Amino acid sequence: MLSERRLQVLRAIVQDYVGTEEPVGSKALTERHSLGVSPATVRNDMAALEDEGYIAQPHTSAGRIPTDKGYRLFVDKLAGVKPMTGPERKAIQNFLDGAVDLDDVVGRTVRLLAQLTRQVAVVQYPSLTRSTVRHVELLSLAPARVMLVLITDTGRVEQRMVDCPAPFGESSLADLRARLNSRIAGRRFADVPQLVQDLPEAFENEDRGTVATVLSTLLETLVEETEERLMIGGTANLTRFGHDFPLTIRPILEALEEQVVLLKLLGEAGDSGMTVRIGHENAYEGLNSTSVVSVGYGSGGEAVAKLGVVGPTRMDYPGTMGAVRAVARYVGQILAES
Amino acid sequence: MLSERRLQVLRAIVQDYVGTEEPVGSKALTERHSLGVSPATVRNDMAALEDEGYIAQPHTSAGRIPTDKGYRLFVDKLAGVKPMTGPERKAIQNFLDGAVDLDDVVGRTVRLLAQLTRQVAVVQYPSLTRSTVRHVELLSLAPARVMLVLITDTGRVEQRMVDCPAPFGESSLADLRARLNSRIAGRRFADVPQLVQDLPEAFENEDRGTVATVLSTLLETLVEETEERLMIGGTANLTRFGHDFPLTIRPILEALEEQVVLLKLLGEAGDSGMTVRIGHENAYEGLNSTSVVSVGYGSGGEAVAKLGVVGPTRMDYPGTMGAVRAVARYVGQILAES
DNA sequence: GCTGGCACTCGCGCGCACAGAGTGCCAGGA
DNA sequence: TCCTGGCACTCTGTGCGCGCGAGTGCCAGC
Numbered sequence: 001m002l003s004e005r006r007l008q009v010l011r012a013i014v015q016d017y018v019g020t021e022e023p024v025g026s027k028a029l030t031e032r033h034s035l036g037v038s039p040a041t042v043r044n045d046m047a048a049l050e051d052e053g054y055i056a057q058p059h060t061s062a063g064r065i066p067t068d069k070g071y072r073l074f075v076d077k078l079a080g081v082k083p084m085t086g087p088e089r090k091a092i093q094n095f096l097d098g099a100v101d102l103d104d105v106v107g108r109t110v111r112l113l114a115q116l117t118r119q120v121a122v123v124q125y126p127s128l129t130r131s132t133v134r135h136v137e138l139l140s141l142a143p144a145r146v147m148l149v150l151i152t153d154t155g156r157v158e159q160r161m162v163d164c165p166a167p168f169g170e171s172s173l174a175d176l177r178a179r180l181n182s183r184i185a186g187r188r189f190a191d192v193p194q195l196v197q198d199l200p201e202a203f204e205n206e207d208r209g210t211v212a213t214v215l216s217t218l219l220e221t222l223v224e225e226t227e228e229r230l231m232i233g234g235t236a237n238l239t240r241f242g243h244d245f246p247l248t249i250r251p252i253l254e255a256l257e258e259q260v261v262l263l264k265l266l267g268e269a270g271d272s273g274m275t276v277r278i279g280h281e282n283a284y285e286g287l288n289s290t291s292v293v294s295v296g297y298g299s300g301g302e303a304v305a306k307l308g309v310v311g312p313t314r315m316d317y318p319g320t321m322g323a324v325r326a327v328a329r330y331v332g333q334i335l336a337e338s
Numbered sequence: 339m340l341s342e343r344r345l346q347v348l349r350a351i352v353q354d355y356v357g358t359e360e361p362v363g364s365k366a367l368t369e370r371h372s373l374g375v376s377p378a379t380v381r382n383d384m385a386a387l388e389d390e391g392y393i394a395q396p397h398t399s400a401g402r403i404p405t406d407k408g409y410r411l412f413v414d415k416l417a418g419v420k421p422m423t424g425p426e427r428k429a430i431q432n433f434l435d436g437a438v439d440l441d442d443v444v445g446r447t448v449r450l451l452a453q454l455t456r457q458v459a460v461v462q463y464p465s466l467t468r469s470t471v472r473h474v475e476l477l478s479l480a481p482a483r484v485m486l487v488l489i490t491d492t493g494r495v496e497q498r499m500v501d502c503p504a505p506f507g508e509s510s511l512a513d514l515r516a517r518l519n520s521r522i523a524g525r526r527f528a529d530v531p532q533l534v535q536d537l538p539e540a541f542e543n544e545d546r547g548t549v550a551t552v553l554s555t556l557l558e559t560l561v562e563e564t565e566e567r568l569m570i571g572g573t574a575n576l577t578r579f580g581h582d583f584p585l586t587i588r589p590i591l592e593a594l595e596e597q598v599v600l601l602k603l604l605g606e607a608g609d610s611g612m613t614v615r616i617g618h619e620n621a622y623e624g625l626n627s628t629s630v631v632s633v634g635y636g637s638g639g640e641a642v643a644k645l646g647v648v649g650p651t652r653m654d655y656p657g658t659m660g661a662v663r664a665v666a667r668y669v670g671q672i673l674a675e676s
Numbered sequence: 677g678c679t680g681g682c683a684c685t686c687g688c689g690c691g692c693a694c695a696g697a698g699t700g701c702c703a704g705g706a
Numbered sequence: 707t708c709c710t711g712g713c714a715c716t717c718t719g720t721g722c723g724c725g726c727g728a729g730t731g732c733c734a735g736c
Contacts, residue, residue: 025698028697028698038711039698040709040712041708043699057699059718060717062698063697137487139473139475149475151497157487157495239588239591250574253573365729366728366729375679376679379679397687398686399684399728400728400730
C-alpha cells in the first residue's frame with residue numbers, strides 16, 4: 001500500500017504532466033507543489049511509484065510520466081469530478097435550448113462537448129431499443145408496396161419499404177394501422193414483439209401474408225435496427241495531440257470513421273455512471289494512446305444512449321469528466337421536455 | 339506563349355513531383371522522361387517556366403515544384419481524365435449495388451471515393467430543391483398537433499412537427515392529405531408553392547388557419563430546407579499530407595466540420611462537368627493548400643447534388659478526376675434504379 | 677538554339693562538445 | 707526509521723563546423 005504522501009506525489013505528477021506535456025522531475029515538483037519535503041525524498045517516492053508501475057521514465061535520466069495504471073489510480077482515488085461553474089452551466093443550457101429537432105440537439109451537443117473539452121466528442125443518437133413507440137404509420141405507395149414509418153418518443157423517425165406478397169387494400173391498411181397503433185403506441189420496443197404476435201389472425205386469409213410481412217419488417221426495424229447512429233465532432237482537436245503526430249493520429253481517425261468501433265466503445269461502458277477507459281484499457285488497438293470518457297444520458301431517469309469524448313491519455317480528467325457529466329445532464333433535460 | 343517542349347517539361351515536373359513529393363531537378367527529369375534534350379536545356383526551360391510563375395523553388399539551389407498556376411495549366415491543357423479500368427468499374431458497381439437505402443448509398447459512396455482516391459471524400463445528399471415529391475403524410479399526434487412527413491423520389495424522408503392554431507379533426511386531416519397528394523405527388527419542389535396556393539379555400543372557415551399552418555411548414559421544409567446534408571469520409575488520408583503536419587491539417591479538419599463551408603465549396607462548382615479548384619482558388623483560407631475536385635451527380639440527366647474529394651494540391655489529378663467521374667456516374671445510375 | 681563544362685550556392689546529415697535536467701546512491705542527522 | 711543534502715553519473719537536446727551532393731546559372735562552342 002502506498003503512503004499518503006506518495007499518492008500526493010503521484011497526483012502532483014499527473015497534474016503537472018497534463019499541464020506541461022513534459023516529463024516532470026523531482027525538483028520541479030517540489031517547487032510547484034508544497035509537499036513539505038525535499039526533492040531527494042520525492043525521488044525516493046518516485047522510485048517506489050515506478051516500481052509499482054504507476055509512473056515511468058521515457059529515458060534514463062529524464063523526468064517521469066504517468067502510466068495508464070497511474071492515471072487509473074488518479075481517476076479512481078485521487079481526483080474527483082470538477083463541477084462546472086455557474087456561468088458555464090448557463091452557457092450549456094442556453095446553447096442546447098436553441099435546438100429545433102433531434103438532429104439539431106445531437107449536433108449542438110457534439111459541438112458543445114468538443115468545445116468544452118477541447119477534444120473529440122462522440123454522441124450516440126437516442127437508441128431505438130430503449131425508447132417507446134409514439135406512432136406507426138403505413139402508406140400505400142403502390143398496390144403491393146407499403147411504406148412503414150416509425151416515430152419514437154425521442155422524435156426519431158425510421159422508414160422502411162415493404163414489398164407485400166399480395167395486393168393490400170386501403171381499408172385493410174387502415175385497419176392494420178389502427179390496430180397496430182392501439183396496441184403498441186406508448187409501449188417500449190422490447191414489448192412490441194409479444195403485443196403484435198397474434199395480429200395476423202385478426203385478418204382475412206388473403207391479407208395475412210402481407211400483415212405478417214409488415215410486422216416482421218417492423219420488428220426488424222426495432223431490433224436489428226440497433227444500427228444506432230452517432231455523430232462526432234472536434235476532430236481538429238486531434239492536432240493538439242502531441243509530437244509524434246501522424247503515427248498516433250492516423251489510427252484514431254480510422255477508428256472514428258468506423259462507427260462500429262465507436263458504438264462498441266460506448267456500448268462497453270457501464271450503463272449508469274461515468275466510465276473512463278484509459279489507454280490500453282480500450283479494446284480497440286488504434287485507441288491505445290487515448291482515453292475515453294463516456295456516460296449515458298436519457299430523457300427520464302433511464303439512459304437511452306451514450307455520449308463521451310476521446311482524447312489523449314494525458315488529459316484533464318476532472319475537468320473532462322465534469323463537462324461530460326454536465327452536458328449529459330442537460331441533454332437529458334432537453335429530451336425530456338420535447 | 340510557351341513552346342511545346344516547355345509544356346512537356348511542366349507536365350513532367352508535375353508528374354514527378356506528384357510521385358516523389360520532392361522538388362525535381364533538371365537531371366532527374368531527363369533521366370526519367372525521354373525529352374530528347376540535355377539537362378542544360380531543361381534548365382533553361384525551367385528558368386522560363388519559373389519566370390512565368392508556373393513553377394517555383396522552395397530554396398535556391400533546390401529542385402522545382404509546381405505552383406497553383408502550374409497545376410492549373412496542367413489540369414486544363416496537359417492532362418486528360420484517366421478513365422477507370424474495366425475491373426475497377428466492376429468493383430465500383432458491385433460495391434454500390436449492395437446499398438439498401440439512401441443513407442447506405444451515400445455512406446458507401448463516400449467510403450468508395452475515399453478509398454479509390456486515397457483522399458478525403460465529400461458527398462452531398464441528393465438535394466431537396468431539385469427532386470420531386472413522392473408522398474406527403476400527415477399524422478395526428480394530438481388534437482392540435484400534426485406530424486408532417488415528406489417523402490422524396492430519392493428516398494429521402496423529412497419530418498416536421500406542426501402546432502395547429504385550432505384542433506383539427508381526423509376527417510379534415512384525411513381530406514387535406516388526399517388533396518395535397520393528388521396535387522403535388524410527382525411534382526417538382528419548385529412547382530409546389532403555386533400548386534397549393536388556393537388549398538385553404540377548399541376548407542371550412544375553422545380549419546383554414548390550420549391548413550395554412552401545415553402548408554407553410556411544408557413550404558419551409560421544401561425551400562428553407564436547403565440545409566442540405568452531407569457526409570464525409572477518409573479523413574485518415576489527411577495523414578498522408580506531408581511533413582509540416584499540424585499546421586496544414588488543422589484548418590482542413592476545421593473546414594471539414596463546417597458543413598456550411600463545404601456546401602459553399604461544392605455549390606460554387608459548376609453545375610455540369612467536373613470542377614477542379616486548386617490551392618488558392620478556394621475561397622476558404624483553410625483550404626489554400628488543398629485542391630477540390632467535384633462534380634454533380636443525379637438520377638436523370640440532371641444533377642441533384644454534388645460529390646467530390648479534397649486532397650493536397652500535389653495530387654494525381656487525372657486519376658482523381660477519373661475516379662470522381664466514375665463514381666458520380668454509377669451513383670446516378672443507382673439512384674435512377676431505386 | 678542546343679550542349680557540355682564549370683563555378684557557385686545551399687540544404688542536409690554527421691560528428692562533437694557542452695550545458696542542463698534529472699537520477700541513484702550514500703552518509704549524516706532528526 | 708525516515709528525511710535530507712551532496713555528489714557523481716547519465717542522458718537528451720542544441721549549437722557549431724564541416725563536407726557532400728544535388729541543383730542552379732552562366733558561358734563559350736558546336
